Amino acid sequence: MSKIDIIKLAKALNLSKSTVSRAFRDNSDINPTTKERVLKMAKELNYRPNHYASNLREQKSKTIAVVVPELANNYFTQIIQGVERVAKTKGYHILIFVTDDDIQKEKEFIRSISNGRVDGVLMSVSGESEDHSYLNRVDFDWLPVVLFDRVYDDIELPTVVTDDYDSSYLATQHLIANGCKRIAYLVVNKEQSIGKTRMQGYMDALHDGGLPTDELLIADCSNAYDENALILKTFLAEQNPDGVLASVERLAVSAYYVCRDQGIRIPEDLKIVAFSSLEIAELLNPSLSTITQPAIQIGEHAANILLDKLSGVDSGGLQPQIVLSSELVVRDSSRL
Incomplete structure (x- = not known):
């Protein structure tokens, strides 16, 4: 008979691993x-819990991991800023892991930090x-x-x-209201939840x-600026859209470069709105209309949930699910 571990025990009982784990604790x-x-x-x-491993976990490292797909996007650096704000007030440090949108890196990171290097994980997923x-x-x-x-x-x-x-x-409605009839959607990965x-x-x-x-x-684009320049040059020439909704910031930036090189006027020929936390959006020429996500608040909320869990705050068995509102900031790139 194969060795019994907590996963097999939980499956035999039709319970979650965390429930089985709590059963072996005092005052659980x-x-x-x-x-x-x-x-x-x-x-x-004949299952015996690994109390040695459990004791190691009780020795808190006072460190949490933040796993992100990239750092080039200002959005993620702002989220990390929010996490750090909260972590610092609770006496925690943060470690940053970048997956480069690679699921194998994500798996390896989680494996490597499951040994007690960190007390908890905040993660924007890759795969x-x-x-x-x-x-x-x-x-x-x-x-x-x-x-x-x-997620x-x-x-x-x-x-x-x-x-x-x-x-x-709302952004698409805005483009329609401003006269757009052929609105393009630029996306990196249609299989991702946000896409x-x-x-x-x-x-x-x-x-x-x-x-x-x-x-x-x-338009199916990529994470590489050079590749996107080629994709969008062909796409804009062949499809001739009069409006663009860019699902991520880098695609709006690529569209600006292509429009400049191809003599496409923004907003006269092409109106653009992008999901972006770019702090210099207002300084672009023309200024970029953005769907601005509350990145710092995302980091703060995520960190508070994690640190509550680490401090033993009871969520009543429910997993917190927080949805924050973004803001459509209309600037010159999409005005009439």
């Missing part, structure tokens, strides 16, 4: 009947279209994880996100505004 917040059932099954299966069941092997009771911005819908964890659908819908949600808001706004949805007006 668990139903006495459930605790008795866990201990009985553990005895029958939404990949198999991310590796997280099911993490004991979230010992290593709390909070997801922000980009895994099938993993039950606390999340902090923004109203991507509503913001995208899908923002695209749905864009498509629904087109429908409600009496405009057709044209798949040719959805």
Whole structure:
């Protein structure tokens, strides 16, 4: 018979790993009947918890990890700023891990920090279209994880996100109201939660505004500026849109460069709105209309949830799900 671990024990009991883990603690917040059932099954299966590992986890490092896809985007640096603000007031330090949108790096980071290097994790995920069941092997009771911005819908964890659908819908409505008939949507990855949600808001706004949805007006771009310049040069020439909704900041920047090089006037020939936390958006020529996400507040909320968990604050068994509102800031790039 194979060795029994906490995952197999939890599966045999049809309970979560965290519930089983709590059953082996003193003064744990668990139903006495459930605790008795866990201990009985553990005895029958000859399972013994690793108290040495548990004791290591009780020795807090006072450090939390922040896992992000990139640092080039000002949005993520602002989120980290918010995390650091809260962490500092609670006596915690932060470690920053960058995945470069690589799910293998994400898995390796989580594996490497599960050994007690950090007390908890804040993460914007990379592999939404990949198999991310590796997280099911993490004991979230010992290593709390909070997801922000980009999340895994099938993993039950606390999340902090923004109203991507509503913001995208509102931005598209704004472009329609300002006379746009052929509105393009620029996206890096349509399989990511933010890409899908923002695209749905864009498509629904087109429908409600009496405009057709044209798949040719959805441009699949990349994370590389040079590659995007080539993609958008061809795309703008062939599709001739009169409006653009850029789902991420770098795509708006690439569109500005292409428009300058190709003699396309903003906003006379092409109106642009972008999801962006770019602090110099107002200084661009023309100034860029943005959907500005509350990046610092995202970091603060995520850090507060994580630190509450680390301090033993009871959430009543519910995983916090916070949705923050973004702001459409209209500037010259999308005005009549």
